Amino acid sequence: MSIYAADKLISQARQLAAEYRRTMGKPLPGISNEIALHDAIRLLKLTPVDASVGGYDAVDPARDGLRIQIKSRTIFDESKTGQRIGQIKAEQPWDSVVLVLMDDNYEPYEIYEADRDDLLEFMEKSSSSRAKRGALSVARFKMIGRLAWSRDEGLAPELWDNQTG
Template structure:
């Protein structure tokens, strides 16, 4: 966790210098989700899940943009998907939660070769199936965040 905290400024500096991502966005998103939501990260490359909490498993996808695609979803044993959108400093801007059944249904829906074969979703599609509103956002004032009631899977 401490290393990932140190990587964030390097990732930003690299992006500003080259215009390309450093390739650590997913790991930073996992770090941010774990810190914010109190998740326990799984060991590296555990098939199909990135974190656990209260008997539920989570696959975490991270992006530094508000458009584009999520990463590839695995067929592993995860219950929920989290999409962590990062700001320019690689800090969490917002987090969206979607149930596995909804994600799989969207991935399997006919009509998109990239979605069906690539097993990724457009960020807008993920937000739509997640209910459009994030479960966490840095834009919610701290005094209101104190009254946040997490979904049952995150209690």
């Protein structure tokens, strides 16, 4: 499948997911993660790995093959607090986690990245049983991590400077 075909399919998936939610009143299961995976790989210039590889979804060739786990969260109502991301599995191999935040049209507006050591340190020190299991809120992930990409600014130069040009 060509890149164009994948981009076109993802565009159609965005439209379908948004319309499904408006019509049915609930999100279409599993689609936000697929869209976020595609967006993170495209926007951060990552290389996808085979689905059978456990623990991470892509590698960053510009950073010596850094293994990156990709998570997503679609924010339908920004006034609601306590929104969570999928569980981070500490026992699996990965170097960092990327969180793709999407709006109600399933379009990415921010991507954050947090290093393994920083995430594991928080999980170990936390008094929350949820955090110890690797279930973090979006707000906590943003505090631990750093902004890697935004819709308004593109790639964060201090993190991704080696990929510009």
